[in-house]
Amino acid sequence: MNKNKFLTNTSLTLILAISCLACSSRVKYFEYSSKFYRIQVVDSAPFIKYFSIDALGNSELENNTIQWKKSASFIVYKLYRISDSQLDIVQKGKRGSALWTFKFEEKKFSITSNSQGNGTSEGIEFRFGKNKNNTTLLGMMVNSKKTQLPAILHFPDMGTFQLVANYPGVIVDYDASRKEGENYISVILHEANMRQSGLKYTFTAKSVYPLFSGVDQERYAGFRRNYLNLFQVNPRLQVLANNSCSDPCAFTLFLSSMLALKTPPLVDSLTALDLLRMSIERYMNGMKAYGMHGYNGSWEDNNASADNSKSQPYDYLDTYPSLVISACNYIKGSKDMKWASRYYPEIKRWMDIQMKRDYNKNGLVEYELSGNSGSWNGVLRPANWWDTIGFGFEDAFSNALTYNALNLMVVLAEMVGKKVDAENYRHRAEKLKGTYFKTFYDKETGVLAGWKSKDGKLHDYYFVIVNSMAVYYDLVPDDKIKDVMMALWNKMQQVGYTNFTLGIPGNLVSVRREDYTDLNPRWGGGEKADGSDAFQRYENGGASLNWSYYTLKAFKKAGLEDQYEKISDGILKGIDAGSFQGSCTTGGMTKDWKAWKGECWGYEGFLCDGYLALLALNPNDD
Numbered sequence: 085m086n087k088n089k090f091l092t093n094t095s096l097t098l099i100l101a102i103s104c105l106a107c108s109s110r111v112k113y114f115e116y117s118s119k120f121y122r123i124q125v126v127d128s129a130p131f132i133k134y135f136s137i138d139a140l141g142n143s144e145l146e147n148n149t150i151q152w153k154k155s156a157s158f159i160v161y162k163l164y165r166i167s168d169s170q171l172d173i174v175q176k177g178k179r180g181s182a183l184w185t186f187k188f189e190e191k192k193f194s195i196t197s198n199s200q201g202n203g204t205s206e207g208i209e210f211r212f213g214k215n216k217n218n219t220t221l222l223g224m225m226v227n228s229k230k231t232q233l234p235a236i237l238h239f240p241d242m243g244t245f246q247l248v249a250n251y252p253g254v255i256v257d258y259d260a261s262r263k264e265g266e267n268y269i270s271v272i273l274h275e276a277n278m279r280q281s282g283l284k285y286t287f288t289a290k291s292v293y294p295l296f297s298g299v300d301q302e303r304y305a306g307f308r309r310n311y312l313n314l315f316q317v318n319p320r321l322q323v324l325a326n327n328s329c330s331d332p333c334a335f336t337l338f339l340s341s342m343l344a345l346k347t348p349p350l351v352d353s354l355t356a357l358d359l360l361r362m363s364i365e366r367y368m369n370g371m372k373a374y375g376m377h378g379y380n381g382s383w384e385d386n387n388a389s390a391d392n393s394k395s396q397p398y399d400y401l402d403t404y405p406s407l408v409i410s411a412c413n414y415i416k417g418s419k420d421m422k423w424a425s426r427y428y429p430e431i432k433r434w435m436d437i438q439m440k441r442d443y444n445k446n447g448l449v450e451y452e453l454s455g456n457s458g459s460w461n462g463v464l465r466p467a468n469w470w471d472t473i474g475f476g477f478e479d480a481f482s483n484a485l486t487y488n489a490l491n492l493m494v495v496l497a498e499m500v501g502k503k504v505d506a507e508n509y510r511h512r513a514e515k516l517k518g519t520y521f522k523t524f525y526d527k528e529t530g531v532l533a534g535w536k537s538k539d540g541k542l543h544d545y546y547f548v549i550v551n552s553m554a555v556y557y558d559l560v561p562d563d564k565i566k567d568v569m570m571a572l573w574n575k576m577q578q579v580g581y582t583n584f585t586l587g588i589p590g591n592l593v594s595v596r597r598e599d600y601t602d603l604n605p606r607w608g609g610g611e612k613a614d615g616s617d618a619f620q621r622y623e624n625g626g627a628s629l630n631w632s633y634y635t636l637k638a639f640k641k642a643g644l645e646d647q648y649e650k651i652s653d654g655i656l657k658g659i660d661a662g663s664f665q666g667s668c669t670t671g672g673m674t675k676d677w678k679a680w681k682g683e684c685w686g687y688e689g690f691l692c693d694g695y696l697a698l699l700a701l702n703p704n705d706d
Contacts, residue, residue: 108164114171116188119143120243120289123193125171125186127163129155130209130272139243139291140309141191149239151213151268157206183275184208192288197276207257207272210237214260214267217242218327218665218690221258221271222315222350222359225322231258234351237271237287240313240690241306241662245287246351251280258319261384262329269328292348296704306660307702312350313695314343315359320383323363323371327690331381334373335469337363338406338485339633339696341413346699357417364411368430375400375469394463401451401467401475401482404438405489407431412492421499428500435493438486439512447515448478448523449486455479455537457598464601467535472602472609472623473595474543478536480524484553487516520559524550530571532560534591543599546575546592549631552638569642584654585663586627586678587694588635594619608685620679628677628686629655629664629694636700655697665690 113126113133122145124134133152136145160176161183169189172182185196195208212219223235233254237245247256257272276283293311298304318325318332324340325332340363344356372379376399380392411431415424441449451467453459455476460466467475468482475481490513497506524532526544532551533544551568554560560568575592576582594615595608603609608624610617619625632655639648658664667674668684676686676694699705 108166108172111163111165114163114165114186116169116186116193117145118188118190120191121145121193121245123188125163125173127161127173129157129159129161129206130211131161131173131184132208132210135210135212137239137243137245137289139245139289140305141289144242147216147242149212149217149219149242151211151216153211155206159206191290192286194284194286195273196282196284197274197280198282199275207274209270209272212269212271214262214269214329214689215667218316218329219269220316220328221247221256221269221319222312222317223247223258223354224358224362225258225317225319226255228322229257229259229319230255231319233285234354236292236312236350236354238312238315240310240665240692243289243309244291244312246290248286248288248351250282250284250286254280254283254285256285258317260319260328263384267329290351292350294346294348294702294704296702298703303656304701306656307698310659310695311698312347312356313698314340314692315356316690316692317359318383321366321371323366323373324359326688327692330688331383332363332371332373333375333469334367335375335400335402335406336693337367338409338413339693341410342633343696343699345413345417346702346705357414360410360414361418361423364407364414364427367407368427373403375403396465398452399437400465400469400471401441401449401479402469402485404434405482405485407434408438408489409485409492412489412496415496415499424496425500428496428502431496432493432502432505435489435509438489446523447512447517447519448483450478451476451482453477454539455535455543456539457537457541457543457596459537460599460601462601462603466601470534470590470623472600472607473534473545473591474599474601475535477538478523480520480532480534480536480547480550481553483516483520484550484557484559487513487520487559488557490516517559520554521561521564524554525564531568531575545595545599546572547590548572548588548592548635549590552631552634555638555641556634565638566642566644569639569644569647573639573644573647581627581680583627583680583682584651585658585661586680586682587629587655587658587664588632588651589620589625589627589680590623590631591625593625595624600624606685621685622677626677626685627680628691629658629697630691632694633696633700636697640700652701656701659695659698664694 115124119141122136126133134148135150138144162174164172171186173184174182181198183199187194217239223231226232234248237247260269273285291308293308316327323332344360347356443450453476467479490509493509494506526533533542534547534550535543596615597610600609605618608618608622673684674686674689676688676691
């Protein structure tokens, strides 16, 4: 009997690998390019020196996302080109099969570890430069910097790879830093262990977005490429954040929840709702985020500490409604009643914390700081996301979200059989709505003010977002909706804002110095009393993609289709052009905030919040 018939698969693989190496050519680097991606592998760890993607297959591959940093290891490697579509990495001086094998196809590639734990301790690292692309790895994190496959590797403005392994439960390292001199996002593939013979990682270019008639048109190229942009996971905190290298904000999680409800499955069994649940549970377990008293922002350095009690002595007024909305939307999308019952007490606690802030019992919640003009000292933070504008006391923005949270709590309480709770939240919602419009409506301008300070004054700067949100959440009487939105549109025409490729300004007239919380001109603080000298900088009237979802939806709800089309067409063009990510060529500032002629005033480089706009750009969204 021929004993070769009984060769194990592992032995056969070894023989074939040695045979391939014998007939291959040694190279210093290897490059593969298709219409969908371009990759360069070199003979020094961490091996990946060039990587670019165009998930739409248009060969737009000039942006190398890799921030190359050669390993300090003294181990020497050899590359062997097996064919135009296969590459082996061998440790010099070691006999046997290749440590790593790369195989390339037009829309996908695989990286196989053949070492079985007895080769190099160095993995294959994709080290992305934050300033080149705000890449993120979207998957379930089992610990800090540890992501379990399957996952999504997403490149805003470029496209998406689905990343899977041929064994269940495979973990990859995922890390990010925005420290000066670092600014990276890193994904490391580890070698196989003794139980993972032939561990193979497969990357497949795949755009994830909802289908609708016409979505394949060129007009929607940016939509297809960027639909997942809102989802960015901070790997050290294991939670959805501003971007991979930035702070988590509990008060924006509800935006992710809204998109997650309408997002197709990401890869295999992984969904956007899973990412949402992971983040919610982090907050349920006591994690703090920006906008919450006690957050110290030290996620990049475990030894760092910063007392924020002087700047942020209270939770932002939009934090807890955001968490409630997020949890309720997760339950709505997942239909996970076991989870709903388990966590209902915590969701209820969040809602009740919020409603205890109705200090004067008029139905609206109040921020503890007065919001009075001249009360800001340049240190204290205001009531909500607009953290350089003096929103205080009765804040129209946060109360709109509170109203939405209350209505969702009615539904949730009924689902879990808490009828008394449901009736209580229904009553609170009705009372808030009954007070809202008459409190914030400014008869002189025909729009709602941003806040009513403790001294009884309305602070009205033609806040596009406040009015849009109020319309969206049914807090504006039906017979006033069109009037309010037309008043905003007419004001845009009057002040000359017409270029919607820049997004939408938060406010249309300058915020007075006495109502601005940060008096640094860089952040929109004016030296003049009326703030006009800093107008269009950052939050003082700066244009951005942020909150434009609500504006689009509000114009549509008002029946103003022409206005909706003009805004949506501009935003689609801006997204397709990559106008909201990266740095400008001059000035050192970033594209996430701009003056009305395009001058950059941003600082994040990529602020994911605004990409909820893509949901409103889907004509089938209801």
